Amino acid sequence: MVAGLTKTRDSFVSGIDSIFSGFSSIDDDFYEEIEEILIMGDIGVRATQEILENLQQKVKENHIKQPEECKELLIQSIKEQMEVGETAYRFEHEKSVVLVVGVNGVGKTTSVGKLAGKLKAQGRKVVLAAADTFRAAAGAQLEEWAHRAGVDMIGGQEGADPAAVVYDAVAAAKARKADVLLCDTAGRLHNKKNLMEELKKINRIIDKEYPDAFRETLVVLDGTTGQNALAQAKQFMEVADITGIILTKMDGTAKGGIAVAIQSELGIPVKYIGVGETIDDLQKFDSEQFVDALFSTREE
Numbered sequence: 001m002v003a004g005l006t007k008t009r010d011s012f013v014s015g016i017d018s019i020f021s022g023f024s025s026i027d028d029d030f031y032e033e034i035e036e037i038l039i040m041g042d043i044g045v046r047a048t049q050e051i052l053e054n055l056q057q058k059v060k061e062n063h064i065k066q067p068e069e070c071k072e073l074l075i076q077s078i079k080e081q082m083e084v085g086e087t088a089y090r091f092e093h094e095k096s097v098v099l100v101v102g103v104n105g106v107g108k109t110t111s112v113g114k115l116a117g118k119l120k121a122q123g124r125k126v127v128l129a130a131a132d133t134f135r136a137a138a139g140a141q142l143e144e145w146a147h148r149a150g151v152d153m154i155g156g157q158e159g160a161d162p163a164a165v166v167y168d169a170v171a172a173a174k175a176r177k178a179d180v181l182l183c184d185t186a187g188r189l190h191n192k193k194n195l196m197e198e199l200k201k202i203n204r205i206i207d208k209e210y211p212d213a214f215r216e217t218l219v220v221l222d223g224t225t226g227q228n229a230l231a232q233a234k235q236f237m238e239v240a241d242i243t244g245i246i247l248t249k250m251d252g253t254a255k256g257g258i259a260v261a262i263q264s265e266l267g268i269p270v271k272y273i274g275v276g277e278t279i280d281d282l283q284k285f286d287s288e289q290f291v292d293a294l295f296s297t298r299e300e
């Protein structure tokens, strides 16, 4: 878990450790330094405030006097900020349809491929739907991933109706007795109304043709874009009923704290993080492990 988060961890650990060793008493300056480091790590203003309030309360309750003694309490406060319910991964174990949305370039197709590989490795039968028919290469790219993951893919011609692709894919998933149907859908945000209509149409088809399937809609966000990822998530929430987040490229950023910000601000769990370009580089997002990894000083 530590692997892939090195950049974020390095910026966090050096900053946080210098506060704990650099202050001799717990005062306003001490809390301001912590605040600055959390915000620099892209944890976001709101989450940072909540974490700090929680920390201050813990310091009071436990009659803590020394800054070094605050480190564990800070880790605990961040973990509490990030707690996710047990049911977050229900779709992995049930007959389900997963719609994956996200703008071009964030790593949507790659994430669908990785998720297919992960589910296949867990013994699930997966069918992919290439419902991003807007871009010529998208289908071909997903086909490569289907091959890599060893799963079937249903596609359509460039410019085909994405809902028609989903219709065919639902039929295939039923016929092949698939456990999970993963749909790579379009993510054009410049025309919100069209995108909303497209997603509605896809949802109507699934409701009608596959009513007993559990439903999940994941938005893919590029973790290196920091607060922009948060803004993008908000826009997708306006057009779809988002149930989870895949945060990609976490290996390429020192601002992994964005995971905390997104989850706190939106109230939607980060379910996976991407930490590289290969099929194995998708991890289930475990907030406890994530926070431990951020604060770990272990060598890899």
Ligand SMILES: Nc1nc2c(ncn2[C@@H]2O[C@H](COP(=O)(O)OP(=O)(O)OP(=O)(O)O)[C@@H](O)[C@H]2O)c(=O)[nH]1
Residues within 6 Å of the ligand: 102, 103, 104, 105, 106, 107, 108, 109, 110, 111, 135, 138, 141, 248, 249, 250, 251, 252, 273, 274, 275, 276, 277, 281
């Ligand atoms: N380092 C790193 N690169 C990633 C990760 N996820 C995706 N990428 C890379 O990001 C680039 C874009 O990924 P795609 O999957 O093509 O992105 P997309 O959102 O599907 O975009 P389009 O295919 O253009 O619609 C590719 O070069 C991927 O290899 C990740 O977790 N870490």
